[in-house]
Amino acid sequence: MKDSHTIWILATLLGSLGLWLMLPRGGRRGRLAGAALAVVALGLAASQTPRLGTWTAEGIFAALALVTVVAAAAAVTCRNPVYCAIWFGLTLLGTAGLFLLVGAQFLAAATVVVYAGAILVTFLFVLMLAQPEGKAAYDRASWEAMLSAVTGVVLIGVLSITVGGALTAPPPEAAPSAAAVQAGVLRPQHVAALGTELFGRHLIAIQIAGTLLLTALVGAAVIIAQGKNTKTDSINSKELKTDEE
Amino acid sequence: MPAELALLHNLLLVGAALFGVGLVGFLCRRNLIVMFLAAEMMLQGVSVSLAAWSRYRNDFGGQVLVIFIIAVAACEAAVALALVTALFRRRGDLDVAVWDRLREANQPPFTEAPLPEQPGAAGESWPTLPPAGVAPAVPDEKVDYRRYV
Amino acid sequence: MHPQDDRIRWIKSPKLGVAGRSYLPLFVQGLTTTLRHLLGRKLTVESPEERHEIPDPLIYRGVHRLNRDAQGRIKCVACFLCATACPAHCIDIVAAESPWPDREKYPQSFTIDELRCIFCGMCEEACPVDAIELTSLYDLSGKSREEMIFDKEKLLSVYDQTKDAEPMRSARA
Amino acid sequence: MLSTLIVALIKIVLALAGLMTAAAYLVLVERRFAAWVQDRRGPNRVGVPLTRIRLFGLGQPIADGVKFIFKAEFTPGHVDKLMFFVAPLTIFIAAAAVFAVIPFGSVLPQDFLPAGWGVSEPIRLVAAPGIDVGMIYVFAVGSIAVYGVVLGGWASNNKYSFLGGLRSGAQLISYELPLGLGILGVVLWTGSLRLDAIIARQAVGGAWNCVLQPLGFLIFAVAACAEATRLPFDLPETEQELVGGYHTEYSGIKLMMYLVAEFLHMITASFLIVILFLGGWHFWGITGSGEAVTWPVALLRVAVLLAKVLGVILFFMLARWSWPRFRFDQLMALGWKVLIPLGLVNVVVVAAWAEFGPALAARWGISDPLGLGLAGGAALLLCWLVVAASDPTRVDNSPRRRVVTPDQDVEEIFN
Numbered sequence: 011m012k013d014s015h016t017i018w019i020l021a022t023l024l025g026s027l028g029l030w031l032m033l034p035r036g037g038r039r040g041r042l043a044g045a046a047l048a049v050v051a052l053g054l055a056a057s058q059t060p061r062l063g064t065w066t067a068e069g070i071f072a073a074l075a076l077v078t079v080v081a082a083a084a085a086v087t088c089r090n091p092v093y094c095a096i097w098f099g100l101t102l103l104g105t106a107g108l109f110l111l112v113g114a115q116f117l118a119a120a121t122v123v124v125y126a127g128a129i130l131v132t133f134l135f136v137l138m139l140a141q142p143e144g145k146a147a148y149d150r151a152s153w154e155a156m157l158s159a160v161t162g163v164v165l166i167g168v169l170s171i172t173v174g175g176a177l178t179a180p181p182p183e184a185a186p187s188a189a190a191v192q193a194g195v196l197r198p199q200h201v202a203a204l205g206t207e208l209f210g211r212h213l214i215a216i217q218i219a220g221t222l223l224l225t226a227l228v229g230a231a232v233i234i235a236q237g238k239n240t241k242t243d244s245i246n247s248k249e250l251k252t253d254e255e
Numbered sequence: 256m257p258a259e260l261a262l263l264h265n266l267l268l269v270g271a272a273l274f275g276v277g278l279v280g281f282l283c284r285r286n287l288i289v290m291f292l293a294a295e296m297m298l299q300g301v302s303v304s305l306a307a308w309s310r311y312r313n314d315f316g317g318q319v320l321v322i323f324i325i326a327v328a329a330c331e332a333a334v335a336l337a338l339v340t341a342l343f344r345r346r347g348d349l350d351v352a353v354w355d356r357l358r359e360a361n362q363p364p365f366t367e368a369p370l371p372e373q374p375g376a377a378g379e380s381w382p383t384l385p386p387a388g389v390a391p392a393v394p395d396e397k398v399d400y401r402r403y404v
Numbered sequence: 405m406h407p408q409d410d411r412i413r414w415i416k417s418p419k420l421g422v423a424g425r426s427y428l429p430l431f432v433q434g435l436t437t438t439l440r441h442l443l444g445r446k447l448t449v450e451s452p453e454e455r456h457e458i459p460d461p462l463i464y465r466g467v468h469r470l471n472r473d474a475q476g477r478i479k480c481v482a483c484f485l486c487a488t489a490c491p492a493h494c495i496d497i498v499a500a501e502s503p504w505p506d507r508e509k510y511p512q513s514f515t516i517d518e519l520r521c522i523f524c525g526m527c528e529e530a531c532p533v534d535a536i537e538l539t540s541l542y543d544l545s546g547k548s549r550e551e552m553i554f555d556k557e558k559l560l561s562v563y564d565q566t567k568d569a570e571p572m573r574s575a576r577a
Numbered sequence: 578m579l580s581t582l583i584v585a586l587i588k589i590v591l592a593l594a595g596l597m598t599a600a601a602y603l604v605l606v607e608r609r610f611a612a613w614v615q616d617r618r619g620p621n622r623v624g625v626p627l628t629r630i631r632l633f634g635l636g637q638p639i640a641d642g643v644k645f646i647f648k649a650e651f652t653p654g655h656v657d658k659l660m661f662f663v664a665p666l667t668i669f670i671a672a673a674a675v676f677a678v679i680p681f682g683s684v685l686p687q688d689f690l691p692a693g694w695g696v697s698e699p700i701r702l703v704a705a706p707g708i709d710v711g712m713i714y715v716f717a718v719g720s721i722a723v724y725g726v727v728l729g730g731w732a733s734n735n736k737y738s739f740l741g742g743l744r745s746g747a748q749l750i751s752y753e754l755p756l757g758l759g760i761l762g763v764v765l766w767t768g769s770l771r772l773d774a775i776i777a778r779q780a781v782g783g784a785w786n787c788v789l790q791p792l793g794f795l796i797f798a799v800a801a802c803a804e805a806t807r808l809p810f811d812l813p814e815t816e817q818e819l820v821g822g823y824h825t826e827y828s829g830i831k832l833m834m835y836l837v838a839e840f841l842h843m844i845t846a847s848f849l850i851v852i853l854f855l856g857g858w859h860f861w862g863i864t865g866s867g868e869a870v871t872w873p874v875a876l877l878r879v880a881v882l883l884a885k886v887l888g889v890i891l892f893f894m895l896a897r898w899s900w901p902r903f904r905f906d907q908l909m910a911l912g913w914k915v916l917i918p919l920g921l922v923n924v925v926v927v928a929a930w931a932e933f934g935p936a937l938a939a940r941w942g943i944s945d946p947l948g949l950g951l952a953g954g955a956a957l958l959l960c961w962l963v964v965a966a967s968d969p970t971r972v973d974n975s976p977r978r979r980v981v982t983p984d985q986d987v988e989e990i991f992n
Contacts, residue, residue, distance in 0.1 A: 029276075029279060033279075033283055034284075036368075036370045055268070059261075059264065059265050059268060060260075060261035060264055060265070061261060062258055062261050062262055062265070063258035063261070064258075067258070067262075071262070071265060075265065075269045078269060078273065078303075079269065079272050079273070079276070082272070082273050082276040082277070082296055083276055085280070085292060085293075085296065086276055086277070086279055086280035086284065086289075086293060086296075091286050091288060091289050091349075092660075092731065094286075094289045094292060095288075095292060096660070096663075096724075096728070098292045098295070098296065099724065101273070101296060101299065102299070105273075105299050105302065105303055106717075108266065108269065108303055108306070109302075109303075109306050111262075112262070112266065112306050112307055112309070112310035113310060114306045114309065114310075114318050114321070115708065115709055115710045116318070116322075116709075116710050116713065117302075117306060117318055117321050117322070117325075118710075118717075119710045119713035119714050119716070119717045120322065120325055120713065120717075121302070121325065122717035122718075122720060122721065123713060123716050123717045123720055124325050124328070124329055125295070125299075125325070125328070126717075126720055126721060126724075127716070127717065127719075127720025127721070127723065127750075127753065128329065128332075128720070128750065129295070129328065129329060129332040131720075131723055131724070131727065131746060131750055132332065132336055132750075133288055133291070133292065133332075133336070134727055134731075134746075135727075135743065135746060135747075136288060136336060136339060136340060136343075137288055137349075138727075138731055138739070138743065139743075140288075140343055140349055141349065146286070146349070146350070147367075147370055148285040148286060148348075148349075148350040148351075148352060149284075149285070149286050149289070150370055151285060151368065151370055152283035152284060152285065153282065153283050153284075153285060154282070154283060155283050157282075158278075158279050158282035158283040159279055159283070161278065161279070161282065162275040162276060162278045162279030162282070163275060163279070165271075165274070165275045165278060166271050166272050166274075166275035166276075169267075169268075169271035169274075169275070170268050170271055173264060173267045173268060173271065174264065177260060177263065177264050177267075186259060186311070186312075186313045188259075190313055191259070191310070191313055194313035194314070195309060195310055195313055195314070195315060195318070198707070198709060199709065200709045200710075201709050201710055201769075201770055202768075202769070203315060204315055204318060204319070207315040207316075207318075207319055208319055208322065211319075212319050215323060219323055219326040219327070222326065222327065222330050223326060223329065223330055225330075226329075226330030226331075226333045226334050227333060229333075229334050229337070230333040230334050230336070230337035231337075233334070233337040233338055233340075233341050234337045234340060234341065236341065422962075422965050422966055423965075425965040425966075425968050425971075426961060426962075426964075426965035427965075431900070434899035434900045435895070435899050437899065438614050438895055438898045438899040439895070441613070441614050441615065441616055442610075442613045442614050442895070444616060445616070446613070446616055446617060446618050447616045447617070448612075448616075448617050448618040450618070
């Protein structure tokens with residue numbers, strides 16, 4: 011137990027140092043070293059996680075988790091914002107894979123459709139229109155890189171230790187049997203069951219979410235319309251538009 | 256440790272990592288859109304944890320919550336992107352530092368630290384064409400009348 | 405042109421009725437046009453096997469030839485009128501004293517760069533003795549630039565090849 | 578377990594090989610078709626090399642492929658190297674991955690395999706039969722394809738490519754909405770997102786969805802055409818304005834990836850139209866409708882499905898030469914002002930019929946599908962009339978003349 015805590019603390023230290031080195035700080039120096047340190051930290055953390063049982067499950071999980079976390083770190087540390095968005099897209103794909111792993115097919119597809127298909131592409135649009143060449147001074151500098159790296163990684167360390175303690179020390183409750191899971195969240199008619207759940211128990215919440223979406227749509231339209239140059243408007247409308255037959 | 260519990264444990268760790276990395280990005284990046292991406296990443300971390308709990312508890316509740324998270328994230332993206340576009344129109348810059356006038360009265364103003372020159376950025380070696388799209392000098396009476404059609 | 409220019413005629417797009425705005429008639433019109441052509445006769449000439457049919461070979465402007473007279477001699481008198489008329493400067497003539505009594509000069513060499521030629525037919529018009537003519541051979545090709553510079557022998561051989569199908573201008577009625 | 582894996586592998590290999598061949602030969606078909614429409618004959622020369630055997634030009638796709646692969650692949654100096662490479666790969670993989678859930682037949686009886694192989698149930702002719710979210714998976718993978726286009730345009734570092742990428746990004750995102758709304762009615766009527774379940778529902782009912790929900794069919798067909806960027810909607814590449822759109826800078830095998838992906842998109846769109854609205858493998862009287870099949874019927878179903886798909890593809894190719902291209906503002910207006918509201922109408926009609934229809938149908942003494950078909954037809958007619966009357970896509974694009982006096986400062990007015 012003591013051993014495990016030492017390793018976690020070491021991983022946290024190395025991880026925050028690595029992340030700090032990788033974050034944009036003006037120059038290019040230390041990025042590779044930072045990446046190496048972060049990988050070591052990741053390995054140390056991985057050595058402290060419980061095994062999943064079979065090799066296939068272990069391998070698939072490890073690959074997906076690695077893609078997710080590495081892409082997340084790259085998304086945060088890349089200089090070019092377009093690359094940030096692409097790495098975040100890879101994070102999303104990794105997350106979708108993890109959702110598939112726990113049997114949440116609908117979530118996996120919905121995440122890709124909504125996040126990758128709509129949100130991220132509109133981000134890319136705004137990015138490309140705003141700074142098509144993708145080079146800006148403020149992307150090469152960070153606010154308080156050291157402080158935020160330490161904060162974030164220490165948070166991860168604390169969460170990990172807490173999760174480990176809470177899940178191992180007293181078994182929180184009996185894990186469900188494989189057969190029960192097969193009949194439950196992994197059942198073949200997964201979407202139908204999820205739909206029944208959504209539109210049965212959570213009907214009011216669905217309605218509220220729909221209203222929220224509509225409100226957001228209207229709000230976005232209003233915000234965009236207000237920023238518009240009014241002079242441009244007048245040109246498009248009456249003053250200059252007199253068609254001559 | 257049984258396999259289901261181990262899966263939950265590992266997924267919670269991944270969720271925590273996503274949340275933490277997203278937090279770092281939100282705290283330290285200066286590009287408005289990258290900050291926003293980092294915030295979405297934190298939401299993803301929470302979603303992973305919720306889906307893991309849903310599997311462990313053998314209950315669809317967690318997945319339903321993730322669906323709501325996705326819906327809220329879509330709303331948030333729409334509004335925030337509209338805001339970012341509006342802000343960009345005002346200042347022509349995606350940097351959050353240009354909005355430092357919104358700081359509290361007792362906070363120091365933002366001062367830009369000089370950045371070292373990026374190697375390779377200046378001496379680009381490929382031949383570059385003159386920029387297209389620059390308006391030629393035309394007399395006023397010949398101005399392109401369909402610019403705003 | 406300035407948009408306020410009075411010489412510009414602005415054409416308004418036609419006003420469509422409800423039928424037109426429902427797109428259905430236009431939609432069907434487009435489809436029938438394509439379908440008609442899809443099933444219709446094809447105009448392609450499958451080139452090496454089928455030959456393009458030239459309506460009147462006598463006025464077609466293809467590869468040049470140098471005509472022979474009744475005794476089989478070259479008809480050209482090396483007057484340089486064709487080379488002078490040629491807008492592309494593709495004709496090169498070296499004149500020499502004629503070995504025959506009926507003319508003063510004859511071309512010792514006569515070359516036409518077929519790659520420079522624009523097949524305008526000016527040489528044919530300029531020739532006082534109808535020695536140079538354009539035939540209806542249109543598919544000339546070669547493997548090198550040198551090969552495409554036709555000399556006297558080559559041009560005479562073109563005459564031998566085409567004399568039956570296309571009689572000389574002076575021999576025509 | 579192992580036999581399942583082997584069967585799955587065989588299916589994947591078959592599907593991929595079939596797709597690639599189909600894409601290659603569809604290029605030939607498209608070229609021949611275009612030639613015929615223009616009163617030409619098209620490529621009919623390339624047959625067996627070094628002989629005079631021509632085979633109606635069947636060697637052309639192979640020659641094209643060889644040309645693309647061995648052509649010098651030029652990477653301009655100003656591009657973003659990594660993204661320039663990743664973009665065509667993304668779109669190609671996305672275009673091929675869609676076919677994991679698309680059935681290319683119904684089932685094969687398992688009796689041709691020895692009993693010891695452990696295949697105990699009929700083999701479903703889908704590469705990944707267990708995916709319950711079928712339709713949403715198609716959408717998810719389709720939305721990944723947008724990245725290939727947008728990134729390709731951005732990485733090329735060229736104004737025309739960039740404009741092409743942005744245009745097609747906007748187009749693909751906009752038309753995903755009517756696409757989804759068109760499908761929603763079908764999903765409501767079927768009660769499942771699985772494509773084979775959707776076919777089975779049409780086969781059992783005997784009425785295809787294009788009759789039951791004509792409005793949804795129309796919306797879906799138009800939106801699918803736009804998603805595949807086929808000609809009335811091929812604004813991303815408009816040669817006349819954008820040179821070649823997002824793949825202007827590409828050459829060699831990367832360009833081939835883009836072109837093949839484009840054809841795969843068209844094949845996907847045709848498969849989806851056939852499966853969702855044209856009855857899939859079902860044809861009255863010859864294919865039956867049940868789950869258990871004999872060998873001839875199983876093969877017949879595959880043939881019927883593929884024939885229908887080919888028909889839709891040929892229609893796309895004909896459409897290419899029949900109607901002029903939209904302007905970009907017309908395209909956007911069509912998507913947002915026409916297709917999306919009509920899609921909502923379709924969903925409301927189908928949902929209302931699912932709720933109140935059976936009772937109404939029983940009272941009027943007609944069958945349930947007939948009632949839905951009547952309601953859908955009425956909705957289509959009404960919507961079409963309303964659209965034609967209000968003409969929402971019309972933009973007054975006639976030239977404006979300035980009414981300012983000449984001495985007024987023009988810059989002041991325009992800025």
